[in-house]
Amino acid sequence: xxxxxxxPWVKWYDPPLSAEIKAVDETYVDMLERGxxxxxxxxxxxxxxxxxxxxxxxxxxxxxxxYIRKQGCNPGDVVGINLPxxxxxxxxxxxxxxxxxxxxxxxxxxxxxEMAYQLxxxxxxxxxxxxxxxxxRVQKIKNDIPNVKCIVTxxxxxxxxxxxxxxxxxxxxxxSGKVEPITGKEVISFKDLIANTLPDIxxxxxxxxxxxxxxxxxxxxxxxxxxxxxxxxxxxxxxxGKQWLDLQMDGGTVCSGFPFFHMAGLxxxxxxxxLAFTQCLIPDPRNTxxxxxxxxxxxxxxxxxxxxxxxxxxxxxxxxxIDFSSCKACISGASPFSKEAINALESIVGLxxxxxxxxxxxxxxxxxxxxxxxxxxxxxxxxPLQSTLVKLVDVETxxxxxxxxxxxxxxxxxxxxxxGYYNKPEETDNTLRELGNEKWLYTGDxxxxxxxxxxxxxxxxxxxxxxxxxxxxSREVEEVLSEQPAVESCAIVGIVNPDRPDxxxxxxxxQLTKDAQAKDQEQVKKDILEYxxxxxxxxxxxxxxxxxxxxxxxxxGKVDKKALR
Numbered sequence: 001x002x003x004x005x006x007x008p009w010v011k012w013y014d015p016p017l018s019a020e021i022k023a024v025d026e027t028y029v030d031m032l033e034r035g036x037x038x039x040x041x042x043x044x045x046x047x048x049x050x051x052x053x054x055x056x057x058x059x060x061x062x063x064x065x066x067y068i069r070k071q072g073c074n075p076g077d078v079v080g081i082n083l084p085x086x087x088x089x090x091x092x093x094x095x096x097x098x099x100x101x102x103x104x105x106x107x108x109x110x111x112x113x114e115m116a117y118q119l120x121x122x123x124x125x126x127x128x129x130x131x132x133x134x135x136x137r138v139q140k141i142k143n144d145i146p147n148v149k150c151i152v153t154x155x156x157x158x159x160x161x162x163x164x165x166x167x168x169x170x171x172x173x174x175x176s177g178k179v180e181p182i183t184g185k186e187v188i189s190f191k192d193l194i195a196n197t198l199p200d201i202x203x204x205x206x207x208x209x210x211x212x213x214x215x216x217x218x219x220x221x222x223x224x225x226x227x228x229x230x231x232x233x234x235x236x237x238x239x240x241g242k243q244w245l246d247l248q249m250d251g252g253t254v255c256s257g258f259p260f261f262h263m264a265g266l267x268x269x270x271x272x273x274x275l276a277f278t279q280c281l282i283p284d285p286r287n288t289x290x291x292x293x294x295x296x297x298x299x300x301x302x303x304x305x306x307x308x309x310x311x312x313x314x315x316x317x318x319x320x321x322i323d324f325s326s327c328k329a330c331i332s333g334a335s336p337f338s339k340e341a342i343n344a345l346e347s348i349v350g351l352x353x354x355x356x357x358x359x360x361x362x363x364x365x366x367x368x369x370x371x372x373x374x375x376x377x378x379x380x381x382x383x384p385l386q387s388t389l390v391k392l393v394d395v396e397t398x399x400x401x402x403x404x405x406x407x408x409x410x411x412x413x414x415x416x417x418x419x420g421y422y423n424k425p426e427e428t429d430n431t432l433r434e435l436g437n438e439k440w441l442y443t444g445d446x447x448x449x450x451x452x453x454x455x456x457x458x459x460x461x462x463x464x465x466x467x468x469x470x471x472x473x474s475r476e477v478e479e480v481l482s483e484q485p486a487v488e489s490c491a492i493v494g495i496v497n498p499d500r501p502d503x504x505x506x507x508x509x510x511q512l513t514k515d516a517q518a519k520d521q522e523q524v525k526k527d528i529l530e531y532x533x534x535x536x537x538x539x540x541x542x543x544x545x546x547x548x549x550x551x552x553x554x555x556x557g558k559v560d561k562k563a564l565r
Contacts, residue, residue, distance in 0.1 A: 003404050004391040009383030009453025014373045020387045021239050027206045027231040029097055031274035038249055038276040045279040046298055047087050064095025066200040067193050068126055071150045075100030075204045078122045082106035082129040084283045087159045088190055089260045092128045100204030104214040105261030109537040116141040122214050122226050128152045135177030142182045153179050154190035208232040214422050215263050217361040226422035227362045236415035237364035238271050240385040245372055252301030253278040257285040257309045263361040268304050285309055292318040299326045306469035307337040307502040310345050324349040333357045334469040335502045339378045356381050364416040368455050380454040388414035407448045407458045411440040465494035465504045467539045477540055484531045486516035486524050491559045508542035509564055511551050
């Protein structure tokens with residue numbers, strides 16, 4: 001038995017947690033239905049001054065479910081939701097799952113080309129999107145998404161009070177777009193769908209091994225891949241999280257700055273609905289004034305943010321004036337949180353309330369957490385959840401376990417580990433590998449474990465950048481850059497953002513073609529940057545571009561990124 005098999009971390013679990021969770025015997029739809037019906041009068045979410053009860057969420061989501069079923073959606077069909085954190089997202093999410101469908105979150109930051117790739121790869125038959133995105137992006141790919149038969153459009157202001165809706169549009173503070181028909185596709189507004197659909201109370205059969213979500217991620221190689229998360233995966237991880245954080249039905253108000261198209265935000269939204277929590281919806285996480293207003297008016301029992309957002313909130317004087325006595329935890333994930341920043345945050349919210357975690361989309365997503373009440377170690381991402389085994393193995397071989405205190409690649413075995421990547425068997429085999437008689441998730445992240453079983457992330461996958469909490473894979477950006485006519489060869493590296501130490505700046509180092517070398521260099525740089533903006537999501541676009549006569553190479557002829565860094 002190795003040091004990892006002994007599970008030294010279990011002794012730090014908060015009582016009455018045990019090493020294992022009970023066998024899962026319900027789907028997420030079962031959990032969701034229980035939350036919707038628990039206390040119908042409870043507020044499901046607050047959104048810019050509007051409150052929706054669970055009774056309303058139940059009614060609206062059932063109408064959405066009935067509509068897509070009448071459009072021919074069968075259990076297992078995929079619904080893409082391309083929205084920021086709006087009431088419509090939760091209505092569509094709950095409705096799609098209640099119809100037995102699979103949900104894939106489509107980031108509003110994607111370019112038309114990136115949108116088309118995901119929708120086609122997932123085989124989505126329904127798309128829910130903003131009218132502004134519909135006009136500016138969907139119309140550009142209307143002939144490139146043959147599987148999408150139905151498009152539901154909505155506006156950020158659709159569920160705002162009449163006065164706010166009118167003023168927002170008059171003052172052009174709310175983006176909107178023109179919705180014109182597309183031949184061969186059903187196009188309908190979200191409000192018309194809800195108003196004109198009678199609910200069908202029949203419920204399709206959903207099984208534990210059925211797919212619940214297909215969430216897209218760069219994985220460990222950079223190519224966008226859909227992680228297939230079953231109802232068993234999701235309910236297992238939700239159960240682990242509920243027990244770990246001592247979450248009870250109707251337990252209060254929560255607030256997350258993570259978008260729902262991100263696995264962390266989606267997890268938080270799903271666990272909240274299943275427990276009849278009240279959510280404060282944050283459509284724009286950069287608007288700290290609005291966040292402070294929401295959590296001041298609706299004091300949260302728990303918050304979930306990336307470190308950079310916590311930092312932005314601390315920079316807002318209004319944040320320090322809020323009463324956080326009812327808040328029992330400020331959960332942080334997606335990027336490192338410095339000791340100084342944690343101490344500063346806890347000086348405002350309360351000592352010992354910051355709880356760091358580690359996870360990834362492929363694990364539904366939580367793998368490790370610091371204890372809620374017990375021993376927290378600043379700088380550590382905590383210990384493995386119940387029913388979860390984590391090991392560190394040699395990065396080169398992927399098999400030999402490293403000794404205590406040594407750095408190795410994180411591999412994970414547990415009920416929350418994905419079924420695989422959608423329609424990508426080779427990528428699946430590369431990430432879910434046999435070790436002993438079991439399959440393990442190879443994360444591509446490197447860490448060390450101390451004698452107590454607490455894990456410390458030593459580095460991300462060597463070519464991966466963290467930009468504002470989002471993963472950016474150099475290979476993906478390099479592939480786009482290499483298609484630009486002026487680029488002979490290129491490499492992407494990340495450098496620390498001096499204004500946001502927990503984030504990185506995407507830096508492109510480029511060797512130009514001979515023709516491009518003879519042109520005005522500033523104009524060439526502008527052309528390359530414009531090409532990137534057209535083909536990459538904003539956070540992936542290089543903020544720095546440097547030309548080199550020749551890129552440094554290793555002994556085997558690979559670009560030496562270590563030298564570039």
